Every structure is written in C-alpha cells, then in structure tokens.
Amino acid sequence: xxxxSQIPGGPLAEKWTKHKFDLKLVNPSNKRKYxxxxxxxxxxxxxxxxxxxELGYNVQAFSYHESPRRAHSIAxxxxxxAAKNYPNDGDSIFRLFxxxxxxxxxxxxxxxxxxxxEISNNIIDQCVAQxxxxxxxxxxxxxxxxxxxxxxxxxxxxxxxxGQQLLLGAYSALVRQMKxxxxxxxxxxxxxxxxxxxxxAKGIVTRNLITGEIQSHAANAVVLATGGxxxxxxxxxxxxxxxxxxxWRAHKKGAFFANPCITQIHPTCIPVASSHQSKLTLxxxxxxNDGRVWVPxxxxxxxxxxxxxxxxxxxxxxxxxxxxxxxVPRDVASxxxxxxxxxxxxxxxxxxxxxxxxADAIARMGKDTVTQKYGNLFDMYKQITGENPYETPxxxxxxxxxxMGGLWVxxxxxxxxxxxxxxxEANFSDHGANRLGAxxxxxxxxxxxxxxPYTIGxxxxxxxxxxxxTEHRAFAExxxxxxxxxxxxxxxxxxxxxxxxxxxxxxxxxxNVGMAKNKAGLEKxxxxxxxxxxxxxxxxxxxxxxxxxxxxxxxxxxxxxxxELGELMARDALNRxxxxxxxxxxxxxxxxxxxRRNDEEFSYVAAWEYKGxxxxxxxxxxxLVFENVALTTRSYK
Amino acid sequence: MRVMLKVWRQNNSKxxxxxxxxxxxxISGDMSFFEMMDMLNDRLVLDGKTPIAFDHDCxxxxxxxxxxxxxxxxxxxxxxxxxCQLHMRSFKDGETIVVExxxxxxxxxxxxxxxxxxxxxxxMEAGGYVSIKTGGTPDANAIPIPKINVDEAMDAASCIxxxxxxxxxxxxxxxxxxxxxxxxxxLLPQGQPEARERVLNMVAVMDEEGFGSCTxxxxxEVECPKEISLEHIARMNREFLKxxxx
Ligand SMILES: Cc1cc2nc3c(=O)[nH]c(=O)nc-3n(C[C@H](O)[C@H](O)[C@H](O)COP(=O)(O)OP(=O)(O)OC[C@H]3O[C@@H](n4cnc5c(N)ncnc54)[C@H](O)[C@@H]3O)c2cc1C
Ligand code: SF4
Ligand code: FES
Numbered sequence: 001x002x003x004x005s006q007i008p009g010g011p012l013a014e015k016w017t018k019h020k021f022d023l024k025l026v027n028p029s030n031k032r033k034y035x036x037x038x039x040x041x042x043x044x045x046x047x048x049x050x051x052x053x054e055l056g057y058n059v060q061a062f063s064y065h066e067s068p069r070r071a072h073s074i075a076x077x078x079x080x081x082a083a084k085n086y087p088n089d090g091d092s093i094f095r096l097f098x099x100x101x102x103x104x105x106x107x108x109x110x111x112x113x114x115x116x117x118e119i120s121n122n123i124i125d126q127c128v129a130q131x132x133x134x135x136x137x138x139x140x141x142x143x144x145x146x147x148x149x150x151x152x153x154x155x156x157x158x159x160x161x162x163g164q165q166l167l168l169g170a171y172s173a174l175v176r177q178m179k180x181x182x183x184x185x186x187x188x189x190x191x192x193x194x195x196x197x198x199x200x201a202k203g204i205v206t207r208n209l210i211t212g213e214i215q216s217h218a219a220n221a222v223v224l225a226t227g228g229x230x231x232x233x234x235x236x237x238x239x240x241x242x243x244x245x246x247x248w249r250a251h252k253k254g255a256f257f258a259n260p261c262i263t264q265i266h267p268t269c270i271p272v273a274s275s276h277q278s279k280l281t282l283x284x285x286x287x288x289n290d291g292r293v294w295v296p297x298x299x300x301x302x303x304x305x306x307x308x309x310x311x312x313x314x315x316x317x318x319x320x321x322x323x324x325x326x327x328v329p330r331d332v333a334s335x336x337x338x339x340x341x342x343x344x345x346x347x348x349x350x351x352x353x354x355x356x357x358x359a360d361a362i363a364r365m366g367k368d369t370v371t372q373k374y375g376n377l378f379d380m381y382k383q384i385t386g387e388n389p390y391e392t393p394x395x396x397x398x399x400x401x402x403x404m405g406g407l408w409v410x411x412x413x414x415x416x417x418x419x420x421x422x423x424x425e426a427n428f429s430d431h432g433a434n435r436l437g438a439x440x441x442x443x444x445x446x447x448x449x450x451x452x453p454y455t456i457g458x459x460x461x462x463x464x465x466x467x468x469x470t471e472h473r474a475f476a477e478x479x480x481x482x483x484x485x486x487x488x489x490x491x492x493x494x495x496x497x498x499x500x501x502x503x504x505x506x507x508x509x510x511x512n513v514g515m516a517k518n519k520a521g522l523e524k525x526x527x528x529x530x531x532x533x534x535x536x537x538x539x540x541x542x543x544x545x546x547x548x549x550x551x552x553x554x555x556x557x558x559x560x561x562x563x564e565l566g567e568l569m570a571r572d573a574l575n576r577x578x579x580x581x582x583x584x585x586x587x588x589x590x591x592x593x594x595x596r597r598n599d600e601e602f603s604y605v606a607a608w609e610y611k612g613x614x615x616x617x618x619x620x621x622x623x624l625v626f627e628n629v630a631l632t633t634r635s636y637k
Numbered sequence: 638m639r640v641m642l643k644v645w646r647q648n649n650s651k652x653x654x655x656x657x658x659x660x661x662x663x664i665s666g667d668m669s670f671f672e673m674m675d676m677l678n679d680r681l682v683l684d685g686k687t688p689i690a691f692d693h694d695c696x697x698x699x700x701x702x703x704x705x706x707x708x709x710x711x712x713x714x715x716x717x718x719x720x721c722q723l724h725m726r727s728f729k730d731g732e733t734i735v736v737e738x739x740x741x742x743x744x745x746x747x748x749x750x751x752x753x754x755x756x757x758x759x760x761m762e763a764g765g766y767v768s769i770k771t772g773g774t775p776d777a778n779a780i781p782i783p784k785i786n787v788d789e790a791m792d793a794a795s796c797i798x799x800x801x802x803x804x805x806x807x808x809x810x811x812x813x814x815x816x817x818x819x820x821x822x823x824l825l826p827q828g829q830p831e832a833r834e835r836v837l838n839m840v841a842v843m844d845e846e847g848f849g850s851c852t853x854x855x856x857x858e859v860e861c862p863k864e865i866s867l868e869h870i871a872r873m874n875r876e877f878l879k880x881x882x883x
Contacts, residue, residue, distance in 0.1 A: 276668050
C-alpha cells in the first residue's frame with residue numbers, strides 16, 4: 001500500500017482554501033441522514049462533536065469519563081498559540097508555521113502545519129465568542145505572553161488554567177447540542193474495538209463501565225479523538241486514565257501507527273519520590289526564566305544545598321549553552337538533566353533530580369516579585385513535596401508529557417482505514433519530532449472546530465443512502481472478541497496486580513525507549529517486552545466480575561494494549577537511526593552531545609502496519625517534502 | 638506511619654452500604670491520599686478482595702473528578718484543595734480516617750465512593766452556554782471587556798464541577814455551582830443576549846434535579862476547593878430577580 005497524504009497542490013498559502021472548494025459537500029438537508037460516532041470528548045472530540053451536530057449530522061459521542069467536562073485536556077496550564085499578531089511584534093501565519101516546522105525538527109508536513117497556523121486565529125475568535133475569559137489588559141483587549149522559546153508573544157491564556165477554560169468552552173457548545181438531541185452522549189462508556197464492514201470503519205463496540213454491558217454502535221463514519229499514550233510509561237504528567245486502547249484497537253484493525261517512538265519529555269516536573277508514586281506533576285516551563293539549574297560538582301554529594309558553596313556547584317546549562325543558558329528547548333534541558341544524574345551528580349534521596357534555584361532571582365527582584373510571578377507554582381510544589389522553594393532550591397526532573405506519535409492520517413485527518421478519522425493528540429500529524437508549548441490545544445481545536453467539519457463530508461457524500469445496522473455480523477463477531485478477551489483477563493487469576501506489571505513496563509520504556517536510546521537498549525526492550533506480555537496474560541490478578549463497575553478490569557485492558565504498543569515504540573526507535581527533536585539516539589550525536597539529524601535517510605514519517613500476533617509490524621514510509629523552508633540544524637550554544 | 642481507614646462500601650446504587658475497617662501501614666508522609674488508597678487496593682486485590690472504587694483522574698486538582706468526604710469534611714480539612722491534593726503528612730500516625738462518598742439526593746451512589754453527578758450536566762444543558770455556532774464569529778478583539786470584569790468572570794469560571802458545595806450543604810443546594818456559571822456569563826458581554834432565559838432555565842432544572850434551596854449558611858464557600866465566592870450566588874440572585882421582573 002502506498003501512503004497517499006492527499007496534500008492539495010498549489011502554493012502553500014492557498015492549499016487549504018482551494019481544498020475546501022474541491023472537497024465534495026453534503027447537502028444541508030441530507031446531513032441528518034448520516035450518523036457519526038465520535039470517541040473522546042476532550043478538546044478535539046468535544047469541539048468536533050458540537051461542530052458536526054451544528055451542521056446537522058447525528059452524533060453519538062463516547063467517553064470513559066462521567067461527563068464531557070472531564071478529560072485530560074483540562075490539565076493544560078500554559079496557553080494556546082495563535083498568529084493574531086495583536087502585540088504588533090512581527091508575528092504572522094507564516095512565522096507560526098515556520099516556528100512549528102522548525103520546532104518539530106523538520107519531521108512534519110508543511111501543508112498540515114500551514115493550515116494549523118492559518119486556522120489558529122479562528123480558534124481564538126470562536127473561544128472568545130463562547131465567553132472564555134482569556135486574560136486581558138487594562139484597555140480591555142486580549143493579553144499575550146511568550147512561551148516555549150518563541151521570539152514573539154502569541155500565546156493566549158486564562159491564568160494557569162487555559163486547558164480548563166477551553167474545554168469548558170467546547171463542553172458548553174456540546175451540551176447545547178446534547179439538549180437539542182443532535183448529540184447523544186454516552187458517559188462512562190469505553191470503546192474496546194472498532195468494527196469494519198468491507199474494510200471501512202462503520203462502528204464500535206463499547207463497555208458500559210457501570211454495568212459492564214458490551215454494546216455495539218453503528219454509524220457511517222467513526223472519529224477517534226482519544227488523546228495520547230504517554231501513560232505507557234506508567235509515570236507521566238497525563239491524567240491517570242489516559243490510554244491508547246481506542247487507537248491501538250484501530251491499529252490492529254488496519255490503521256497505520258505513525259512515529260510511535262517520538263515522545264516529549266518535559267524538563268520541569270516534580271521528581272519521583274517513591275515507588276508508590278502514581279503520577280508526575282508538571283511545573284510550568286516559565287520557571288526556567290528565572291530559576292537557575294545546577295547540581296553539585298562532586299559525585300554523590302548529599303549535603304543540604306545550603307552547605308554547598310558557589311564554587312562547588314555546576315550550573316551545567318549555563319556552562320554548556322552560554323547564549324541560551326537555562327532556556328534551552330525542552331528536549332535539550334531534559335537530556336542534560338538525565339546525563340548529570342546518570343553521572344552521579346543527581347540530588348535528593350533518589351539521586352534522580354537536579355536543583356532549580358531561585359535564590360538569585362529573589363535577591364535580584366525581591367521575594368514579592370517572585371511570589372507575583374510564580375506564587376501558585378511555589379505553593380503547588382510545597383504542597384506536594386513539603387519543602388519551601390523560597391528557602392530551599394526546588395528539585396526537578398524530566399517526565400513523559402506528550403506523544404508526538406499517533407495514528408497516521410492524511411491531510412483530511414483520515415487514517416489508512418476509510419471512514420476512520422483521528423483528531424487531537426491521538427493522531428501524529430502536526431508536531432513532527434517535537435511539539436512546541438501551547439500548540440497541542442491549538443491543534444486539538446483546529447482539528448475539531450475547523451478541519452473535520454469540512455473534510456468528513458468528502459467521504460460521507462459518497463455514502464448517501466448507506467444504512468448501517470448493528471445487525472450486521474461484523475458487530476456480533478467483534479462483540480464476541482471483546483467478551484472473550486475480558487473473560488480471559490478475569491480468568492487468569494495470577495499473583496501480580498495490574499499496576500505492578502505496568503510499573504515494570506514503564507521502567508523498561510523509561511530506561512530504553514525514553515530520553516536517550518541506543519541500539520543495545522532497544523534490542524533489550526524488544527526482547528523483554530514480549531516476556532512481560534506473557535507474564536501479564538499468565539499472572540495478572542483482577543478481582544471482581546465483568547458485569548459491574550470494575551476499575552481493575554479497565555486498567556488491565558488498557559495495560560494489555562500498552563504492552564503491545566511498547567514493543568512497537570521500541571521497534572520504531574530502533575529503526576530511526578538518527579536523533580531528531582524528542583527522539584535521541586546516542587549513536588547519533590555530535591561531539592558536543594547534540595542531536596544529529598539524518599535528512600538524507602530519515603526525512604520520512606514511519607507508518608507501521610499491524611501484521612498479526614507474533615509478526616513484526618511492517619514499515620511504510622511517507623517521504624516529507626520541504627518546499628517552503630530550508631532544513632537547518634538547531635543550535636543553542 | 639499507619640492509619641485505620643473506615644470506608645463506605647456499597648456494591649451498586651441499589652444495595653445497602655456499610656462501613657468497613659482497613660488498617661494500612663508503611664505509609665510515607667510524601668504519599669498522596671490516593672497513593673495510600675492505591676497501596677491498600679493492591680493489597681486487597683492480592684488478598685482476593687474487591688478493591689475500593691473511587692473516582693479520580695488528573696490527580697492535580699483541576700479535573701474535578703475526585704471528591705471524598707474525609708472525617709466529615711469535603712476534600713478533607715485543608716482549605717483550597719481537592720482530595721487528590723491531600724498528602725498523608727497532614728494526618729496523624731495511628732489516626733482513624735473516615736472516608737465516605739458525597740451524600741446528596743441529586744448525586745446517587747454508583748459504587749463505594751463513586752457518585753453520579755450527571756445532574757450537573759443537565760443543569761448546564763439548560764443554559765450553560767452562549768448560543769453560537771462554530772465559525773462566523775467576530776474578531777476576538779472586536780469587543781473590549783474591562784479587565785476587572787474578566788478577572789471576576791475567571792474567578793467564577795474556575796469551578797471544577799466537583800460537587801463539594803452540594804455535599805457540604807445541609808440542604809444539598811447547588812447554588813454555588815450554578816451561581817458560578819450564571820455569574821461568569823453575567824459579567825461578560827457575550828452572556829447578555831440570553832441572560833434572562835439562562836438563569837431561569839438553569840434554576841428550574843436545578844430544582845427539578847432535587848437540589849435543595851440555599852439558606853445562606855456559607856458552608857459551600859468554605860469547602861469549595863477553588864474558593865468560589867458567595868458573591869456569585871448573590872449575582873445570580875440579582876439576575877434571577879431581574880429575569881422575573883422583565
Ligand atoms: C500537565 C499538562 C499540561 C499541558 N499544557 C499544555 C499547554 O499549556 N498548551 C498546550 O497546547 N498543550 C498542553 N498540554 C497538552 C494538551 O493538554 C493535550 O495534548 C490535549 O489536551 C489533548 O487533547 P485531546 O482532545 O486530543 O485528548 P484528551 O483531552 O486526552 O481527551 C481524550 C478523550 O477521549 C476519551 N477516550 C479515550 N479513550 C477512550 C475509549 N477507549 N473509549 C471512550 N473514550 C475514550 C476520554 O474519555 C477523553 O474524553 C498539556 C498536557 C499536560 C499533561
Ligand atoms: S463551586 Fe466549588 S465546590 Fe462547587 S462544584 Fe464548583 S469547584 Fe466544586
Ligand atoms: S483527580 Fe482531578 S481534581 Fe482530583
């Protein structure tokens with residue numbers, strides 16, 4: 001199969017406009033004849049469900065959450081980018097496009113990213129019209145701040161709760177459609193499989209998480225907006241329930257999985273305190289504007305930081321990167337912290353942390369100014385660690401944060417399975433090998449409000465009169481697969497809990513498929529993960545039954561899929577013999593330990609095809625073509 | 638440290654619940670309350686017992702999913718935090734901790750500590766939105782809004798929909814939750830065209846759903862993890878009055 005990305009011809013800036021004109025339309029009075037399933041009601045899914053219903057389609061929306069007001073999206077703190085250029089500081093659609101392509105280390109599609117930048121402005125208009133209280137200046141106009149190393153201020157924000165406000169905005173649009181009946185929302189329903197009829201996506205099978213009932217749902221098209229899979233690592237900044245199941249089930253039914261190994265590791269998180277840790281908390285990147293990162297020069301130095309004198313400290317980011325210092329990009333800061341700890345300079349009880357010190361900032365600006373800027377973050381840190389960052393330097397360590405990989409989609413956001421669309425973090429599309437801060441919210445809402453409403457019609461217009469019923473045997477077959485899988489899980493009755501095995505997988509991935517990868521480690525992971533899969537299917541223990549609310553059973557099903565995904569992540573990383581963005585292969589670095597990209601051989605999207613149990617997935621390549629930007633090497637020296 | 642947990646166990650919405658006692662040891666003060674529960678649940682599973690079901694997701698105080706009644710206080714006794722932000726260092730070694738679900742007619746128990754808060758969604762369906770469609774909206778800077786109004790709207794919009802206000806109120810009133818939403822829109826020009834219908838419809842559904850009336854005890858404001866102010870209830874009352882007069 002040859003991957004066709006469906007990128008429209010013509011000049012970059014005109015592609016989307018032209019494409020919108022070329023797409024086939026569904027006549028307004030015919031829209032009500034179509035049913036669309038949307039799985040996921042985070043930013044991407046809620047915005048898509050509401051917008052499709054407004055157009056007249058009948059939408060069935062699903063979430064394992066109790067309400068569409070809950071989703072991982074709600075936790076986003078920093079903000080959302082747009083190319084409004086309100087501050088008059090030289091921003092433009094082209095600059096946002098350029099920054100995103102470059103920030104992604106040239107591993108994303110020009111056409112998609114340009115469209116994203118173009119749409120970014122509509123998103124802000126939409127959100128303001130919904131009544132989202134974005135921060136404003138005294139004159140009453142919207143305020144912007146700079147974020148993630150961008151040289152312009154283009155980030156819109158609502159205190160430190162931007163994700164929450166955007167999600168509540170999309171939720172408000174969605175409940176309005178729920179009221180009219182155009183959206184039927186199914187809370188606490190988890191999609192456990194995709195149903196194909198003649199190779200096209202025509203429905204899903206779900207489990208009602210309260211009653212355990214397995215149900216089929218049919219539609220003319222299926223949209224997955226099910227989020228990222230950072231929780232494969234067990235510990236991440238993702239919400240506890242975030243998982244890969246919907247995407248993975250679709251993958252096993254034929255949808256290609258793209259760049260699964262490319263993960264973003266965020267440098268400023270609160271370090272792991274003990275083996276009981278259940279998740280990691282992000283501390284905003286903005287802290288690096290004023291905090292100084294250091295470790296003791298002496299290995300294994302366990303003295304209190306106040307006893308370590310100035311000349312016994314190594315401010316390693318300032319030493320290695322004199323011009324960017326503590327503000328190097330996320331991937332660089334993360335990798336260097338790991339390196340320091342691996343060399344024995346880590347601090348704290350576990351030795352897996354570095355200091356982020358505000359003593360100089362407090363001396364320079366005064367404690368009050370520091371409180372004004374970072375007070376809430378300092379409070380949060382104190383609450384979690386019990387330490388006072390005004391007096392003792394913070395301890396930070398990198399943590400898994402975002403997955404750039406995801407199901408492969410074409411320009412229309414359709415996967416390799418006809419009728420199956422993927423939105424938001426669940427697709428691989430716009431961030432290449434590294435996502436810039438404040439760009440995930442932008443992408444999720446672009447996909448949901450402004451892309452899918454146009455592109456899905458192109459597919460549906462050819463299906464007028466198509467009637468899909470759950471009576472079709474494909475549904476019964478899929479239901480029976482789902483049930484037998486659940487029965488198997490329950491019947492294992494072994495000796496290890498789900499979390500116990502998940503922690504082991506997390507450690508394998510973190511050590512071998514995490515911040516710094518190498519051939520030997522990846523081969524080790526490829527060897528040990530199948531063994532762990534085996535262990536899981538023979539030794540997991542779940543109590544309770546399948547026909548009741550059973551959180552252990554839910555977690556077990558998700559872990560089963562993470563275990564398979566983990567293997568693919570390792571294979572993908574082994575294949576990608578280069579370092580780019582969040583993907584760092586130790587074999588491919590410069591003398592100064594910087595990432596070395598290989599544009600000749602790896603300027604492609606790796607899209608993996610599932611080949612059945614026990615067989616390695618098959619690699620397909622989508623070559624990336626750059627016509628509008630020159631490929632350069634990042635330097636922060 | 639060690640504690641004794643006295644936990645509400647209830648199989649499903651129809652069954653009777655009971656308290657059960659669970660000793661938990663080897664707790665470190667750095668553990669969150671939920672990590673302590675995770676540890677207990679893992680032990681229950683290995684002993685062949687059914688783990689305690691409780692709702693949670695972000696574990697950082699923003700999603701609004703968690704909510705436990707701990708020693709008679711919603712989200713525990715510390716101010717301005719959710720249950721998931723509680724750490725074991727705020728309990729005493731050897732303490733007995735009573736853990737219950739939210740209790741309110743409009744929030745029936747689903748299992749153990751998990752309740753059904755879909756009544757909140759139905760209130761929102763009645764008017765918790767501005768009736769616009771995707772696309773065709775004016776430029777975001779077309780209408781200036783005074784910073785002070787937006788800041789106050791943001792205070793109201795911080796509500797995470799956890800339901801602690803209802804659970805702590807002796808009347809099980811949802812006025813703080815509904816007040817926060819009505820107030821957010823009342824403070825913004827976008828909310829004006831539908832102001833009247835919004836407050837009338839949301840209040841009507843609130844009553845239908847079985848939430849009690851507000852007698853101004855102020856308990857909700859004290860227990861709200863996002864410290865939503867009673868001011869918003871007052872603003873909603875003014876909106877309601879205005880709507881009934883006009
Ligand atoms: C701590 C943190 C801070 C962040 N800050 C920022 C920021 O400042 N700016 C920014 O741009 N980005 C930020 N991000 C990233 C951003 O928040 C996410 O990438 C984005 O919100 C993902 O949205 P989504 O709609 O794709 O998925 P999600 O919000 O994860 O939603 C997934 C939905 O799918 C449902 N679902 C999943 N699987 C199933 C299934 N099998 N069956 C039924 N339903 C299912 C879930 O119930 C949920 O409704 C941050 C991320 C984190 C972790
Ligand atoms: S008003 Fe406060 S207590 Fe009530 S739901 Fe909102 S955040 Fe929770
Ligand atoms: S789990 Fe999200 S607020 Fe507590």
